[in-house]
Amino acid sequence: xxxxxxxxxxxxxxxxxxxxxxxxxxxxxxxxxxxxxxxxxxxxxxxxxxxxxxxxxxxxxxxxxxxxxxxxxxxxxxxxxxxxxxxxxxxxxxxxxxxxxxxxxxxxxxxxxxxxxxxxxxxxxxxxxxxxxxxxxxxxxxxxxxxxxxxxxxxxxxxxxxxxxxxxxxxxxxxxxxxxxxxxxxxxxxxxxxxxxxxxxxxxxxxxxxxxxxxxxxxxxxxxxxxxxxxxxxxxxxxxxxxxxxxxxxxxxxxxxxxxxxxxxxxxxxxxxxxxxxxxxxxxxxxxxxxxxxxxxxxxxxxxxxxxxxxxxxxxxxxxxxxxxxxxxxxxxxxxxxxxxxxxxxxxxxxxxxxxxxxxxx
Amino acid sequence: xxxxxxxxxxxxxxxxxxxxxxxxxxxxxxxxxxxxxxxxxxxxxxxxxxxxxxxxxxxxxxxxxxxxxxxxxxxxxxxxxxxxxxxxxxxxxxxxxxxxxxxxxxxxxxxxxxxxxxxxxxxxxxxxxxxxxxxxxxxxxxxxxxxxxxxxxxxxxxxxxxxxxxxxxxxxxxxx
Numbered sequence: 001x002x003x004x005x006x007x008x009x010x011x012x013x014x015x016x017x018x019x020x021x022x023x024x025x026x027x028x029x030x031x032x033x034x035x036x037x038x039x040x041x042x043x044x045x046x047x048x049x050x051x052x053x054x055x056x057x058x059x060x061x062x063x064x065x066x067x068x069x070x071x072x073x074x075x076x077x078x079x080x081x082x083x084x085x086x087x088x089x090x091x092x093x094x095x096x097x098x099x100x101x102x103x104x105x106x107x108x109x110x111x112x113x114x115x116x117x118x119x120x121x122x123x124x125x126x127x128x129x130x131x132x133x134x135x136x137x138x139x140x141x142x143x144x145x146x147x148x149x150x151x152x153x154x155x156x157x158x159x160x161x162x163x164x165x166x167x168x169x170x171x172x173x174x175x176x177x178x179x180x181x182x183x184x185x186x187x188x189x190x191x192x193x194x195x196x197x198x199x200x201x202x203x204x205x206x207x208x209x210x211x212x213x214x215x216x217x218x219x220x221x222x223x224x225x226x227x228x229x230x231x232x233x234x235x236x237x238x239x240x241x242x243x244x245x246x247x248x249x250x251x252x253x254x255x256x257x258x259x260x261x262x263x264x265x266x267x268x269x270x271x272x273x274x275x276x277x278x279x280x281x282x283x284x285x286x287x288x289x290x291x292x293x294x295x296x297x298x299x300x301x302x303x304x305x306x307x308x309x310x311x312x313x314x315x316x317x318x319x320x321x322x323x324x325x326x327x328x329x330x331x332x333x334x335x336x337x338x339x340x341x342x343x344x345x346x347x348x349x350x351x352x353x354x355x356x357x358x359x360x361x362x
Numbered sequence: 363x364x365x366x367x368x369x370x371x372x373x374x375x376x377x378x379x380x381x382x383x384x385x386x387x388x389x390x391x392x393x394x395x396x397x398x399x400x401x402x403x404x405x406x407x408x409x410x411x412x413x414x415x416x417x418x419x420x421x422x423x424x425x426x427x428x429x430x431x432x433x434x435x436x437x438x439x440x441x442x443x444x445x446x447x448x449x450x451x452x453x454x455x456x457x458x459x460x461x462x463x464x465x466x467x468x469x470x471x472x473x474x475x476x477x478x479x480x481x482x483x484x485x486x487x488x489x490x491x492x493x494x495x496x497x498x499x500x501x502x503x504x505x506x507x508x509x510x511x512x513x514x515x516x517x518x519x520x521x522x523x524x525x526x527x528x529x530x531x532x533x534x535x536x537x538x
Binding site: 004006031032115171172175176177178179267270271273274275277348350351352 | 382
Protein backbone atom coordinates (compact mmCIF):
# COMPACT_ATOMS: atom_id res chain seq x y z
CA UNK A 1 0.00 0.00 0.00
CA UNK A 2 1.30 3.40 -0.85
CA UNK A 3 0.57 6.53 1.07
CA UNK A 4 0.53 10.09 -0.26
CA UNK A 5 1.90 12.74 2.05
CA UNK A 6 2.92 16.37 1.88
CA UNK A 7 6.59 16.56 2.84
CA UNK A 8 9.61 18.78 2.35
CA UNK A 9 12.64 17.41 0.50
CA UNK A 10 14.58 17.39 3.76
CA UNK A 11 11.94 15.32 5.53
CA UNK A 12 11.56 12.96 2.57
CA UNK A 13 15.31 12.27 2.57
CA UNK A 14 15.19 11.60 6.31
CA UNK A 15 12.24 9.22 6.04
CA UNK A 16 13.81 7.41 3.10
CA UNK A 17 17.03 6.93 5.09
CA UNK A 18 15.08 5.33 7.94
CA UNK A 19 13.22 3.07 5.53
CA UNK A 20 16.41 2.17 3.66
CA UNK A 21 17.83 0.77 6.86
CA UNK A 22 20.17 3.54 7.93
CA UNK A 23 21.17 2.63 11.47
CA UNK A 24 23.56 5.42 12.25
CA UNK A 25 23.21 9.16 11.72
CA UNK A 26 25.54 11.90 12.84
CA UNK A 27 25.13 15.50 11.81
CA UNK A 28 25.55 19.09 12.82
CA UNK A 29 22.87 21.73 12.12
CA UNK A 30 23.14 24.12 9.19
CA UNK A 31 20.55 25.91 7.06
CA UNK A 32 18.97 24.91 4.66
CA UNK A 33 19.10 21.26 5.76
CA UNK A 34 18.14 21.63 9.43
CA UNK A 35 14.76 19.95 8.98
CA UNK A 36 16.56 16.79 7.89
CA UNK A 37 18.57 16.58 11.12
CA UNK A 38 15.48 17.52 13.13
CA UNK A 39 13.39 14.87 11.40
CA UNK A 40 15.94 12.15 12.14
CA UNK A 41 16.33 13.33 15.72
CA UNK A 42 12.70 12.31 16.13
CA UNK A 43 12.54 9.27 13.84
CA UNK A 44 15.82 7.41 14.52
CA UNK A 45 15.16 6.85 18.26
CA UNK A 46 11.60 5.74 17.39
CA UNK A 47 13.14 2.92 15.35
CA UNK A 48 15.83 2.25 17.96
CA UNK A 49 18.59 3.49 15.66
CA UNK A 50 21.44 5.80 16.56
CA UNK A 51 21.10 9.56 16.17
CA UNK A 52 23.97 11.81 17.21
CA UNK A 53 24.07 15.56 17.04
CA UNK A 54 27.83 15.75 16.80
CA UNK A 55 29.93 18.56 18.23
CA UNK A 56 31.10 19.50 14.73
CA UNK A 57 30.95 18.44 11.09
CA UNK A 58 34.39 16.83 11.46
CA UNK A 59 33.18 14.71 14.34
CA UNK A 60 30.06 13.73 12.39
CA UNK A 61 31.90 12.45 9.32
CA UNK A 62 34.43 10.57 11.46
CA UNK A 63 31.62 8.96 13.48
CA UNK A 64 30.10 7.88 10.17
CA UNK A 65 33.47 6.40 9.21
CA UNK A 66 33.47 4.37 12.41
CA UNK A 67 29.93 3.12 11.92
CA UNK A 68 30.60 2.29 8.25
CA UNK A 69 33.76 0.35 9.18
CA UNK A 70 31.60 -1.75 11.49
CA UNK A 71 29.36 -2.59 8.54
CA UNK A 72 26.48 -0.31 9.47
CA UNK A 73 24.43 1.79 7.06
CA UNK A 74 25.58 5.25 8.06
CA UNK A 75 24.67 8.74 6.93
CA UNK A 76 25.59 12.34 7.53
CA UNK A 77 24.01 15.46 6.11
CA UNK A 78 24.99 19.09 5.84
CA UNK A 79 25.07 22.09 3.56
CA UNK A 80 27.96 23.54 1.57
CA UNK A 81 30.25 25.05 4.28
CA UNK A 82 29.65 22.00 6.47
CA UNK A 83 30.45 19.66 3.58
CA UNK A 84 33.76 21.49 3.09
CA UNK A 85 34.61 20.62 6.68
CA UNK A 86 33.84 16.96 6.01
CA UNK A 87 36.22 16.64 3.06
CA UNK A 88 39.11 15.09 4.97
CA UNK A 89 36.79 12.39 6.27
CA UNK A 90 35.30 11.78 2.82
CA UNK A 91 38.76 11.24 1.35
CA UNK A 92 39.54 8.75 4.14
CA UNK A 93 36.22 6.95 3.58
CA UNK A 94 36.97 6.67 -0.14
CA UNK A 95 40.52 5.49 0.59
CA UNK A 96 39.32 2.88 3.07
CA UNK A 97 36.54 1.82 0.67
CA UNK A 98 33.77 2.49 3.15
CA UNK A 99 30.17 2.92 2.01
CA UNK A 100 28.02 5.71 3.42
CA UNK A 101 25.54 8.34 2.28
CA UNK A 102 26.48 12.00 2.48
CA UNK A 103 23.72 14.51 1.77
CA UNK A 104 24.63 18.03 0.66
CA UNK A 105 21.70 20.47 0.48
CA UNK A 106 23.70 23.17 -1.29
CA UNK A 107 23.62 26.86 -0.43
CA UNK A 108 25.44 29.87 -1.89
CA UNK A 109 29.23 30.10 -1.60
CA UNK A 110 32.16 30.54 -1.46
CA UNK A 111 32.96 30.98 2.22
CA UNK A 112 29.99 31.43 4.51
CA UNK A 113 28.12 32.63 1.40
CA UNK A 114 24.41 32.73 2.12
CA UNK A 115 21.57 30.31 2.77
CA UNK A 116 19.87 30.58 -0.63
CA UNK A 117 19.67 27.61 -3.02
CA UNK A 118 22.76 27.11 -5.21
CA UNK A 119 24.58 24.48 -7.23
CA UNK A 120 28.11 25.70 -6.77
CA UNK A 121 29.43 22.53 -5.10
CA UNK A 122 29.37 20.50 -8.32
CA UNK A 123 33.16 20.54 -8.66
CA UNK A 124 33.62 19.65 -5.01
CA UNK A 125 31.20 16.73 -5.21
CA UNK A 126 32.25 15.26 -8.56
CA UNK A 127 35.97 16.03 -8.74
CA UNK A 128 37.06 14.99 -5.30
CA UNK A 129 36.88 17.79 -2.77
CA UNK A 130 39.35 16.00 -0.54
CA UNK A 131 42.85 14.87 -1.47
CA UNK A 132 43.88 11.85 -3.49
CA UNK A 133 42.76 9.98 -6.59
CA UNK A 134 39.16 9.26 -5.70
CA UNK A 135 35.58 9.83 -6.72
CA UNK A 136 32.31 9.66 -4.86
CA UNK A 137 29.17 8.48 -6.59
CA UNK A 138 26.99 11.59 -6.89
CA UNK A 139 23.21 11.52 -7.36
CA UNK A 140 21.16 14.67 -7.98
CA UNK A 141 17.39 14.49 -7.38
CA UNK A 142 15.03 16.84 -9.24
CA UNK A 143 11.97 16.47 -7.02
CA UNK A 144 10.94 15.49 -3.51
CA UNK A 145 9.76 12.13 -4.82
CA UNK A 146 13.03 11.47 -6.61
CA UNK A 147 15.04 12.53 -3.54
CA UNK A 148 13.16 9.85 -1.62
CA UNK A 149 13.98 7.17 -4.22
CA UNK A 150 17.62 8.17 -4.66
CA UNK A 151 18.30 7.72 -0.95
CA UNK A 152 17.50 4.00 -1.34
CA UNK A 153 19.57 3.79 -4.50
CA UNK A 154 22.41 5.78 -2.93
CA UNK A 155 22.72 3.41 0.03
CA UNK A 156 22.54 0.38 -2.26
CA UNK A 157 25.17 1.65 -4.70
CA UNK A 158 27.43 2.68 -1.81
CA UNK A 159 27.31 -0.86 -0.46
CA UNK A 160 27.64 -2.49 -3.85
CA UNK A 161 30.75 -0.53 -4.85
CA UNK A 162 32.08 0.14 -1.34
CA UNK A 163 32.26 3.86 -1.93
CA UNK A 164 30.87 6.96 -0.23
CA UNK A 165 27.87 8.26 -2.16
CA UNK A 166 26.77 11.88 -2.22
CA UNK A 167 23.17 13.00 -2.62
CA UNK A 168 23.47 16.49 -4.05
CA UNK A 169 20.39 18.67 -3.61
CA UNK A 170 19.93 22.39 -3.12
CA UNK A 171 18.11 24.64 -0.68
CA UNK A 172 15.02 24.80 -2.86
CA UNK A 173 14.66 21.03 -2.98
CA UNK A 174 15.31 20.73 0.75
CA UNK A 175 12.75 23.35 1.73
CA UNK A 176 10.08 22.64 -0.87
CA UNK A 177 6.99 20.59 -0.04
CA UNK A 178 5.47 18.36 -2.70
CA UNK A 179 3.16 15.37 -2.52
CA UNK A 180 5.26 12.29 -1.83
CA UNK A 181 4.20 8.71 -2.28
CA UNK A 182 5.91 6.69 0.41
CA UNK A 183 6.16 2.96 0.46
CA UNK A 184 3.98 1.68 3.22
CA UNK A 185 2.38 -1.64 3.92
CA UNK A 186 -0.83 -2.97 5.46
CA UNK A 187 1.29 -4.32 8.29
CA UNK A 188 1.67 -0.74 9.48
CA UNK A 189 1.66 -0.73 13.25
CA UNK A 190 -1.20 1.25 14.78
CA UNK A 191 -0.24 4.73 15.84
CA UNK A 192 2.70 4.77 13.47
CA UNK A 193 2.57 6.70 10.24
CA UNK A 194 5.22 4.62 8.55
CA UNK A 195 6.28 1.07 8.53
CA UNK A 196 9.89 0.28 7.95
CA UNK A 197 10.35 -2.49 5.44
CA UNK A 198 13.86 -3.52 6.10
CA UNK A 199 14.99 -5.61 3.21
CA UNK A 200 17.97 -7.87 3.72
CA UNK A 201 21.01 -5.70 3.46
CA UNK A 202 24.07 -6.99 1.60
CA UNK A 203 26.59 -8.90 3.66
CA UNK A 204 29.87 -7.11 4.20
CA UNK A 205 32.69 -9.63 4.43
CA UNK A 206 35.17 -6.85 5.23
CA UNK A 207 33.28 -5.27 8.14
CA UNK A 208 34.88 -4.96 11.56
CA UNK A 209 32.28 -6.71 13.64
CA UNK A 210 34.34 -8.69 16.13
CA UNK A 211 36.82 -11.39 15.09
CA UNK A 212 35.90 -14.11 17.52
CA UNK A 213 36.20 -17.38 15.58
CA UNK A 214 37.78 -15.80 12.52
CA UNK A 215 40.92 -13.98 11.46
CA UNK A 216 41.14 -10.24 12.05
CA UNK A 217 40.26 -7.80 9.26
CA UNK A 218 41.79 -4.45 8.43
CA UNK A 219 40.03 -1.37 7.08
CA UNK A 220 42.47 1.44 6.30
CA UNK A 221 43.55 4.09 3.84
CA UNK A 222 47.19 4.07 4.98
CA UNK A 223 49.69 2.20 2.78
CA UNK A 224 53.23 3.23 3.68
CA UNK A 225 55.02 1.33 0.91
CA UNK A 226 54.76 2.93 -2.51
CA UNK A 227 53.90 -0.21 -4.43
CA UNK A 228 51.19 -1.11 -1.93
CA UNK A 229 49.50 2.26 -2.30
CA UNK A 230 49.74 2.09 -6.08
CA UNK A 231 48.19 -1.36 -5.99
CA UNK A 232 45.40 -0.05 -3.77
CA UNK A 233 44.81 2.87 -6.12
CA UNK A 234 44.58 0.46 -9.04
CA UNK A 235 41.82 -1.40 -7.20
CA UNK A 236 39.99 1.89 -6.63
CA UNK A 237 40.38 2.90 -10.28
CA UNK A 238 39.06 -0.45 -11.47
CA UNK A 239 36.04 0.08 -9.27
CA UNK A 240 35.52 3.61 -10.66
CA UNK A 241 35.78 2.28 -14.21
CA UNK A 242 33.02 -0.20 -13.44
CA UNK A 243 30.83 2.52 -11.92
CA UNK A 244 31.40 4.73 -14.98
CA UNK A 245 30.41 1.84 -17.17
CA UNK A 246 27.26 0.79 -15.37
CA UNK A 247 25.83 3.60 -13.30
CA UNK A 248 25.25 6.55 -15.64
CA UNK A 249 21.75 7.88 -15.19
CA UNK A 250 19.84 10.69 -16.85
CA UNK A 251 16.37 11.78 -17.92
CA UNK A 252 15.83 12.65 -21.56
CA UNK A 253 12.94 14.71 -22.81
CA UNK A 254 12.00 15.32 -26.49
CA UNK A 255 15.53 14.51 -27.60
CA UNK A 256 14.52 12.52 -30.71
CA UNK A 257 14.03 15.59 -32.88
CA UNK A 258 15.71 18.33 -30.84
CA UNK A 259 18.14 20.76 -32.35
CA UNK A 260 18.72 22.61 -29.10
CA UNK A 261 19.33 20.62 -25.94
CA UNK A 262 19.06 22.17 -22.49
CA UNK A 263 21.27 20.47 -19.93
CA UNK A 264 20.49 20.98 -16.24
CA UNK A 265 20.24 18.98 -13.03
CA UNK A 266 18.33 19.19 -9.76
CA UNK A 267 16.04 22.18 -9.15
CA UNK A 268 17.52 23.96 -12.17
CA UNK A 269 16.25 21.14 -14.38
CA UNK A 270 12.69 21.84 -13.22
CA UNK A 271 12.88 25.36 -14.61
CA UNK A 272 14.65 24.07 -17.73
CA UNK A 273 11.79 21.62 -18.22
CA UNK A 274 9.28 24.48 -18.13
CA UNK A 275 11.44 26.42 -20.59
CA UNK A 276 11.62 23.40 -22.90
CA UNK A 277 7.83 23.17 -22.96
CA UNK A 278 7.56 26.92 -23.66
CA UNK A 279 10.05 26.64 -26.53
CA UNK A 280 8.14 23.70 -28.02
CA UNK A 281 5.02 25.90 -27.99
CA UNK A 282 6.99 28.42 -30.03
CA UNK A 283 7.80 25.61 -32.52
CA UNK A 284 11.43 25.53 -31.48
CA UNK A 285 12.72 21.98 -31.31
CA UNK A 286 14.10 22.03 -27.80
CA UNK A 287 14.82 19.06 -25.56
CA UNK A 288 16.14 18.44 -22.09
CA UNK A 289 18.94 16.22 -20.88
CA UNK A 290 18.91 15.99 -17.09
CA UNK A 291 21.86 14.19 -15.50
CA UNK A 292 20.70 12.23 -12.45
CA UNK A 293 24.12 10.76 -11.74
CA UNK A 294 26.62 13.63 -11.77
CA UNK A 295 29.47 11.23 -11.17
CA UNK A 296 29.56 9.15 -13.23
CA UNK A 297 28.57 11.90 -15.65
CA UNK A 298 26.13 10.51 -18.25
CA UNK A 299 28.57 11.05 -21.11
CA UNK A 300 27.11 8.03 -22.90
CA UNK A 301 23.83 9.86 -23.50
CA UNK A 302 25.70 12.72 -25.18
CA UNK A 303 27.61 10.22 -27.30
CA UNK A 304 24.39 8.66 -28.56
CA UNK A 305 22.83 12.03 -29.28
CA UNK A 306 25.83 13.23 -31.24
CA UNK A 307 25.99 9.98 -33.18
CA UNK A 308 22.36 10.34 -34.30
CA UNK A 309 22.29 14.02 -35.09
CA UNK A 310 24.90 16.12 -36.76
CA UNK A 311 23.65 19.61 -36.00
CA UNK A 312 23.06 20.17 -32.31
CA UNK A 313 23.42 23.00 -29.87
CA UNK A 314 23.66 22.60 -26.10
CA UNK A 315 22.75 25.15 -23.48
CA UNK A 316 23.93 24.28 -19.99
CA UNK A 317 21.95 25.90 -17.17
CA UNK A 318 23.22 26.02 -13.62
CA UNK A 319 22.69 27.85 -10.35
CA UNK A 320 26.43 28.51 -10.37
CA UNK A 321 28.98 30.40 -12.44
CA UNK A 322 29.56 27.35 -14.65
CA UNK A 323 30.77 24.00 -13.34
CA UNK A 324 28.87 21.10 -14.94
CA UNK A 325 29.35 22.89 -18.27
CA UNK A 326 32.96 21.62 -18.20
CA UNK A 327 31.80 18.00 -18.12
CA UNK A 328 29.36 18.71 -20.95
CA UNK A 329 32.19 20.20 -23.02
CA UNK A 330 34.34 17.12 -22.30
CA UNK A 331 31.49 14.82 -23.35
CA UNK A 332 30.74 16.83 -26.48
CA UNK A 333 34.45 17.21 -27.24
CA UNK A 334 34.12 19.98 -29.80
CA UNK A 335 31.44 18.26 -31.88
CA UNK A 336 28.74 20.82 -31.09
CA UNK A 337 28.39 24.30 -29.67
CA UNK A 338 28.03 24.37 -25.89
CA UNK A 339 26.66 27.58 -24.38
CA UNK A 340 26.21 28.37 -20.73
CA UNK A 341 23.85 30.45 -18.67
CA UNK A 342 23.96 30.55 -14.91
CA UNK A 343 23.31 32.68 -11.87
CA UNK A 344 24.81 32.38 -8.43
CA UNK A 345 24.55 33.47 -4.82
CA UNK A 346 20.85 32.69 -4.63
CA UNK A 347 20.02 33.93 -8.12
CA UNK A 348 17.95 31.42 -10.08
CA UNK A 349 17.79 31.54 -13.88
CA UNK A 350 14.13 32.10 -14.69
CA UNK A 351 12.17 30.63 -17.56
CA UNK A 352 12.07 34.11 -19.10
CA UNK A 353 15.83 34.49 -18.94
CA UNK A 354 16.38 31.07 -20.51
CA UNK A 355 14.02 31.88 -23.40
CA UNK A 356 15.76 35.20 -23.92
CA UNK A 357 19.15 33.48 -24.01
CA UNK A 358 17.95 31.04 -26.69
CA UNK A 359 15.77 33.31 -28.81
CA UNK A 360 18.33 36.12 -28.96
CA UNK A 361 21.12 33.90 -30.16
CA UNK A 362 18.82 32.83 -32.99
CA UNK B 363 -4.72 25.53 -15.09
CA UNK B 364 -1.71 26.82 -13.17
CA UNK B 365 -2.29 29.05 -10.15
CA UNK B 366 0.72 30.76 -8.60
CA UNK B 367 0.25 32.18 -5.12
CA UNK B 368 2.45 34.28 -2.84
CA UNK B 369 1.55 34.63 0.86
CA UNK B 370 3.45 37.36 2.69
CA UNK B 371 3.37 39.07 6.06
CA UNK B 372 5.29 39.11 9.31
CA UNK B 373 6.32 36.13 11.41
CA UNK B 374 3.45 35.05 13.65
CA UNK B 375 0.62 35.90 11.24
CA UNK B 376 0.30 32.32 10.06
CA UNK B 377 1.71 32.94 6.60
CA UNK B 378 3.34 29.52 6.22
CA UNK B 379 0.24 27.81 7.62
CA UNK B 380 -1.99 29.64 5.13
CA UNK B 381 0.13 28.34 2.25
CA UNK B 382 0.21 24.85 3.72
CA UNK B 383 -3.59 24.68 4.09
CA UNK B 384 -4.03 25.66 0.43
CA UNK B 385 -1.33 23.15 -0.59
CA UNK B 386 -2.75 20.29 1.41
CA UNK B 387 -6.30 21.02 0.24
CA UNK B 388 -5.02 20.85 -3.35
CA UNK B 389 -3.38 17.50 -2.63
CA UNK B 390 -6.71 16.24 -1.28
CA UNK B 391 -8.25 17.13 -4.63
CA UNK B 392 -5.53 15.18 -6.45
CA UNK B 393 -3.97 18.30 -7.93
CA UNK B 394 -0.26 18.82 -8.35
CA UNK B 395 1.33 21.36 -6.07
CA UNK B 396 4.53 22.79 -4.66
CA UNK B 397 5.08 24.91 -1.56
CA UNK B 398 8.30 26.81 -0.90
CA UNK B 399 8.88 28.88 2.26
CA UNK B 400 11.27 31.73 2.89
CA UNK B 401 13.66 30.15 5.35
CA UNK B 402 16.57 30.82 7.61
CA UNK B 403 16.93 33.07 10.62
CA UNK B 404 13.70 34.93 11.33
CA UNK B 405 11.96 36.50 14.29
CA UNK B 406 8.41 37.29 15.34
CA UNK B 407 7.57 40.55 13.60
CA UNK B 408 10.12 39.98 10.81
CA UNK B 409 9.07 39.23 7.24
CA UNK B 410 7.95 35.79 6.14
CA UNK B 411 6.57 34.52 2.86
CA UNK B 412 5.85 31.36 0.98
CA UNK B 413 4.97 30.52 -2.60
CA UNK B 414 2.48 27.89 -3.69
CA UNK B 415 1.88 26.52 -7.18
CA UNK B 416 -1.24 24.48 -7.94
CA UNK B 417 -1.79 22.79 -11.25
CA UNK B 418 -3.81 20.07 -12.92
CA UNK B 419 -0.68 18.96 -14.76
CA UNK B 420 2.68 17.97 -13.37
CA UNK B 421 4.54 21.06 -12.18
CA UNK B 422 7.76 21.53 -14.08
CA UNK B 423 9.06 24.68 -12.42
CA UNK B 424 8.10 25.30 -8.79
CA UNK B 425 9.69 28.73 -8.96
CA UNK B 426 7.28 31.68 -8.71
CA UNK B 427 8.33 34.96 -10.24
CA UNK B 428 5.00 36.72 -10.97
CA UNK B 429 1.93 35.41 -9.17
CA UNK B 430 -1.79 35.14 -9.92
CA UNK B 431 -2.83 35.71 -6.31
CA UNK B 432 -1.11 37.59 -3.52
CA UNK B 433 -2.08 37.40 0.15
CA UNK B 434 -0.44 40.35 1.89
CA UNK B 435 -0.70 41.12 5.58
CA UNK B 436 1.66 44.00 6.38
CA UNK B 437 3.12 47.14 4.79
CA UNK B 438 6.72 45.94 4.15
CA UNK B 439 5.38 42.84 2.39
CA UNK B 440 3.08 44.93 0.20
CA UNK B 441 5.94 47.23 -0.73
CA UNK B 442 8.06 44.21 -1.59
CA UNK B 443 5.58 42.10 -3.53
CA UNK B 444 3.14 44.49 -5.26
CA UNK B 445 5.19 44.43 -8.46
CA UNK B 446 5.06 40.66 -8.57
CA UNK B 447 1.34 40.33 -9.29
CA UNK B 448 0.41 39.51 -12.89
CA UNK B 449 -1.94 41.82 -14.76
CA UNK B 450 -5.43 40.49 -14.03
CA UNK B 451 -4.20 39.01 -10.77
CA UNK B 452 -5.88 39.13 -7.38
CA UNK B 453 -4.60 40.75 -4.17
CA UNK B 454 -6.03 40.05 -0.73
CA UNK B 455 -4.77 42.97 1.28
CA UNK B 456 -4.90 43.36 5.06
CA UNK B 457 -6.06 46.98 5.34
CA UNK B 458 -5.72 46.88 9.15
CA UNK B 459 -1.94 47.05 8.81
CA UNK B 460 -1.45 48.36 5.26
CA UNK B 461 -2.24 52.05 5.19
CA UNK B 462 -0.54 52.91 1.93
CA UNK B 463 -2.31 50.44 -0.30
CA UNK B 464 -1.66 52.08 -3.65
CA UNK B 465 -0.91 49.29 -6.11
CA UNK B 466 -0.27 48.58 -9.77
CA UNK B 467 -3.04 49.04 -12.34
CA UNK B 468 -4.85 46.10 -13.87
CA UNK B 469 -4.84 44.13 -10.63
CA UNK B 470 -7.90 43.40 -8.51
CA UNK B 471 -7.17 44.52 -4.95
CA UNK B 472 -9.57 43.44 -2.18
CA UNK B 473 -8.79 45.73 0.77
CA UNK B 474 -10.20 44.09 3.88
CA UNK B 475 -9.24 44.61 7.55
CA UNK B 476 -8.41 40.93 8.16
CA UNK B 477 -6.74 41.55 11.52
CA UNK B 478 -9.64 43.66 12.83
CA UNK B 479 -12.19 41.11 11.64
CA UNK B 480 -10.22 38.32 13.32
CA UNK B 481 -10.01 40.32 16.55
CA UNK B 482 -13.78 40.73 16.48
CA UNK B 483 -14.02 36.92 16.38
CA UNK B 484 -11.89 36.87 19.52
CA UNK B 485 -8.55 35.76 18.04
CA UNK B 486 -6.42 38.11 15.91
CA UNK B 487 -4.35 35.14 14.75
CA UNK B 488 -7.08 33.80 12.45
CA UNK B 489 -6.72 36.78 10.09
CA UNK B 490 -5.02 34.35 7.67
CA UNK B 491 -8.09 32.10 7.52
CA UNK B 492 -10.45 35.06 6.95
CA UNK B 493 -8.29 35.98 3.96
CA UNK B 494 -8.42 32.36 2.79
CA UNK B 495 -12.25 32.53 2.94
CA UNK B 496 -12.27 35.61 0.72
CA UNK B 497 -9.90 33.87 -1.69
CA UNK B 498 -12.03 30.73 -1.93
CA UNK B 499 -15.04 32.90 -2.78
CA UNK B 500 -13.08 34.84 -5.42
CA UNK B 501 -11.36 31.87 -7.05
CA UNK B 502 -12.45 28.30 -7.28
CA UNK B 503 -8.98 26.75 -7.01
CA UNK B 504 -9.61 24.54 -3.97
CA UNK B 505 -12.86 23.76 -2.19
CA UNK B 506 -13.93 25.01 1.23
CA UNK B 507 -14.75 21.45 2.23
CA UNK B 508 -11.17 20.34 1.52
CA UNK B 509 -9.81 23.17 3.68
CA UNK B 510 -12.06 22.15 6.58
CA UNK B 511 -10.81 18.58 6.28
CA UNK B 512 -7.22 19.84 6.31
CA UNK B 513 -7.87 21.80 9.53
CA UNK B 514 -8.92 18.63 11.29
CA UNK B 515 -5.90 16.73 9.96
CA UNK B 516 -3.11 19.16 10.70
CA UNK B 517 -4.19 20.42 14.12
CA UNK B 518 -1.53 19.41 16.65
CA UNK B 519 -2.62 17.23 19.58
CA UNK B 520 -4.07 19.34 22.39
CA UNK B 521 -5.07 22.18 20.08
CA UNK B 522 -8.28 20.65 18.74
CA UNK B 523 -10.33 23.47 20.25
CA UNK B 524 -8.79 25.83 17.65
CA UNK B 525 -10.38 24.06 14.69
CA UNK B 526 -13.73 25.72 15.41
CA UNK B 527 -12.50 29.30 15.36
CA UNK B 528 -10.51 28.66 12.17
CA UNK B 529 -13.61 27.30 10.45
CA UNK B 530 -15.58 30.28 11.74
CA UNK B 531 -12.92 32.64 10.36
CA UNK B 532 -12.91 30.96 6.96
CA UNK B 533 -16.71 31.20 6.82
CA UNK B 534 -16.56 34.86 7.79
CA UNK B 535 -14.13 35.58 4.96
CA UNK B 536 -16.29 33.60 2.55
CA UNK B 537 -19.26 35.83 3.47
CA UNK B 538 -17.43 39.18 3.20
